[in-house]
Amino acid sequence: xxxxxxxxxxxxxxxxxxxxxxxxxxxxxxxxxxxxxxxxxxxxxxxxxxxxxxxxxxxxxxxxxxxxxxxxxxxxxxxxxxxxxxxxxxxxxxxxxxxxxxxxxxxxxxxxxxxxxxxxxxxxxxxxxxxxxxxxxxxxxxxxxxxxxxxxxxxxxxxxxxxxxxxxxxxxxxxxxxxxxxxxxxxxxxxxxxxxxxxxxxxxxxxxxxxxxxxxxxxxxxxxxxxxxxxxxxxxxxxxxxxxx
Numbered sequence: 595x596x597x598x599x600x601x602x603x604x605x606x607x608x609x610x611x612x613x614x615x616x617x618x619x620x621x622x623x624x625x626x627x628x629x630x631x632x633x634x635x636x637x638x639x640x641x642x643x644x645x646x647x648x649x650x651x652x653x654x655x656x657x658x659x660x661x662x663x664x665x666x667x668x669x670x671x672x673x674x675x676x677x678x679x680x681x682x683x684x685x686x687x688x689x690x691x692x693x694x695x696x697x698x699x700x701x702x703x704x705x706x707x708x709x710x711x712x713x714x715x716x717x718x719x720x721x722x723x724x725x726x727x728x729x730x731x732x733x734x735x736x737x738x739x740x741x742x743x744x745x746x747x748x749x750x751x752x753x754x755x756x757x758x759x760x761x762x763x764x765x766x767x768x769x770x771x772x773x774x775x776x777x778x779x780x781x782x783x784x785x786x787x788x789x790x791x792x793x794x795x796x797x798x799x800x801x802x803x804x805x806x807x808x809x810x811x812x813x814x815x816x817x818x819x820x821x822x823x824x825x826x827x828x829x830x831x832x833x834x835x836x837x838x839x
Contacts, residue, residue, distance in 0.1 A: 596687045598630055598631055600657055601629050601649065601654040602628070602655055602662075603628055603629055603630050603653065603681070604628040606626050607624070607625055607626070607669055607674060612626075613626075613706060613708050613729050614768060614799050615764075616835050618706075618726075618727040624677065625662070625665060625666045625669055625677050625678065626681065627662065627680070629644070629686075629687050630644045631644075631645065631647070631686040632683040633710070633712050633745075634743045634744050635743060636744075636807075637742070637807060640806050640807075642806065645682045646807075659690070659693045663703065666698070666701075667703070675703065676698050677705055678707075679707050681708075683709060683710055684709060688717060695725065705726050708729045710731045710733070711731065711732070711753035712750060712753075718753060718757075723760075725757075727763065727764040728764070729768055730766075731769075731770070732754065733750075733770065734747075734781065735788070758796065765796060766798070767789060768798075769799070769800055770802075771802065771815050772815065773815055774812060777815065777819060783826050786798060786827035786829065789831060795833065797833040797834075799834075799837045800834065800835070801820075801836075801838045802814060802837060802838035803815045824836050
């Protein structure tokens with residue numbers, strides 16, 4: 595069993611658009627939960643207080659899958675449609691996510707996964723039938739960038755490909771644009787072209803960076819640049835959205 599099984603550090607009823615999901619039950623809400631831990635080490639992490647933490651470094655409370663699903667059901671009258679696994683990297687708590695997701699489907703609720711996509715093929719195939727929608731963070735499109743964060747670009751691409759091929763899973767992708775790292779029109783166009791080869795209707799979010807954690811040495815992404823990159827991506831994809839602007 596995962597060390598952080600059932601240990602909840604964050605729980606909130608969020609608009610579905612905050613995940614971000616732009617084209618999955620728009621206008622609805624979803625009960626969002628996080629634990630602690632991550633399998634990457636992004637120096638620009640926006641949630642480092644829980645993603646880089648362990649059990650001794652962050653407050654948490656224990657909840658069972660049944661308790662979470664009961665709470666999700668009780669919030670239906672406020673527009674809740676299910677559970678979203680988010681805030682930290684949820685798949686480091688794979689067993690807990692799977693147990694909650696099974697209970698959600700038993701009660702007619704949906705499951706949303708917000709992930710960095712760093713998961714091996716077999717566990718992904720096993721859990722994918724339980725995931726109704728996902729937003730995958732495609733952090734960049736070079737091996738250099740993924741070496742900086744301690745990940746593997748080919749693994750994340752394979753995750754996205756597998757999810758897009760699943761007829762029961764709605765997929766959206768996000769890139770946080772960091773000045774001097776992954777903010778060139780050429781890199782964003784490469785991402786958009788590749789995503790369009792999988793599905794030209796896949797929603798793509800281009801988000802603005804703010805200085806965080808260990809990357810305080812550069813400014814927030816220029817808003818004008820974000821909108822220019824959105825137009826670049828729209829050469830290939832039908833649905834492209836600016837974020838954090």
